[in-house]
Amino acid sequence: MSNYKYLILRRISQITLLVLYFGANAYGWKMLAGNLSSSTILGTIPLSDPFALLQMLAAGASVGATALVGGLVIVFFYGLIGGRAFCSWVCPVNMVTDAANWLRRKLYIDKIERKIWVSRNLRYYLIILALIVSFVSGLAAFEVISPITILNRGVIFGFGAGAGLLVAIFFFDLFVLKNGWCGHICPLGGVHSIIGKYNLFRVKHNSDNCTLCMKCKDICPEVQVLDMIGKRSDFVAKQECTNCGRCVDVCNDDALGFNIRNYMKNNQEVTDENVN
Ligand code: SF4
Ligand code: SF4
Known part of the structure; x- marks a missing residue:
């Protein structure tokens, strides 16, 4: 069991957060209301996804003071203590990519020599691309297609066709590129890497x-x-x-x-x- 201590704690954390978001929408619970882009703890402490805020600013949207404070709370917490812990303790997509990675190991797919190589820095270039597209289109570009948003809102409101993206990420990580999405592509993971660079x-x-x-x-x-x-x-x-x-x-x-x-x-x- 000790070989799974942090894994079990992380799953408890990720699932609890989803249950709280669901309960806030379905039953009016106040502990954590909203979604991973924007929420409040106990109706008072705001939390905002800093990357979503940056995209909104690039898109020319007006961002309220509460949302900015929420972004600062997140940057302060992960920058000082959590590092990139959002990805492994909060983000629900991590459960999908961990499952793909687990199956890769079980099926010995890791042992097959792969021809494909993708730079782990791609995620940082995609941050810039998302901001440019947001600026040009006037929309928070990554938020429109984000699998994190799709999974988070799917649990709260029900899944639609966007669930196909989650299935695609699972099979991409399973058969095409080890840790493909979270380790190479996801720009939000890149943003949290930058935020958590000097955490304690x-x-x-x-x-x-x-x-x-x-x-x-x-x-x-x-x-x-x-x-x-x-x-x-x-x-x-x-x-x-x-x-x-x-x-x-x-x-x-x-x-x-x-x-x-x-x-x-x-x-x-x-x-x-x-x-x-
Ligand atoms: S990501 Fe960090 S904490 Fe997780 S296995 Fe690698 S070194 Fe350890
Ligand atoms: S890299 Fe992206 S999808 Fe993966 S855990 Fe981090 S935020 Fe979630």
């Missing part, structure tokens, strides 16, 4: 305990962030880490765990290791 709550690697079994690298959806494995003790520094905790779950050597990043101490440790 991070996975830390202890090389003294590490037996180089590489279970962490097999399971990590953003394997490039574990570049310190086999080299040094260090925090995961790259911004694409989703703080999903799967690497911590599967490590049987107590070599990975969550910790508070201390920039000054961390720099000192790295400097000392370089000297040695």
Whole structure:
């Protein structure tokens, strides 16, 4: 069970949020009302998707002060504490892509040599593209086609034809590109990577305990962030880490765990290791 601790906690978090959104619409619950683009906690604390806000601003829409405050709340929380945790603890599409990734491993599709290569930086270019299209079209471009919005609103109001996009993402990740959507394409994941670049709550690697079994690298959806494995003790520094905790779950050597990043101490440790 300990191998699934963070996975279970994340599923509880993601499903609870969907239930709260559904309950707010169906029964008037106040705990979390709205949707992942714009909501309020207990009818008072606003939350807004910063990427949706940027698109609306690019599209020329007027954005109210409450929505801007909601965006700042999100940026402050993830920027300071959560990092890219939105992707693994909040976003419901993560359950779809995790399911595809799980099935890939079960069917040994990972072992088949793939010819397709897509840069993991594509998501950052798509942020810019979404803002340009929003500016030109006068519509929040990514919001129109976002699978996050489709799944979130589908749970609240019922699914329509947009559900086909979720099925397409599942099969794309299963057969075409490992971690294709969340690890390469989704611009909202890119925005949250940027927001969480310097957050304090991070996975830390202890090389003294590490037996180089590489279970962490097999399971990590953003394997490039574990570049310190086999080299040094260090925090995961790259911004694409989703703080999903799967690497911590599967490590049987107590070599990975969550910790508070201390920039000054961390720099000192790295400097000392370089000297040695
Ligand atoms: S990358 Fe996009 S779809 Fe995937 S979990 Fe993050 S926000 Fe959701
Ligand atoms: S390094 Fe660990 S916490 Fe970060 S994305 Fe990879 S598996 Fe998840």
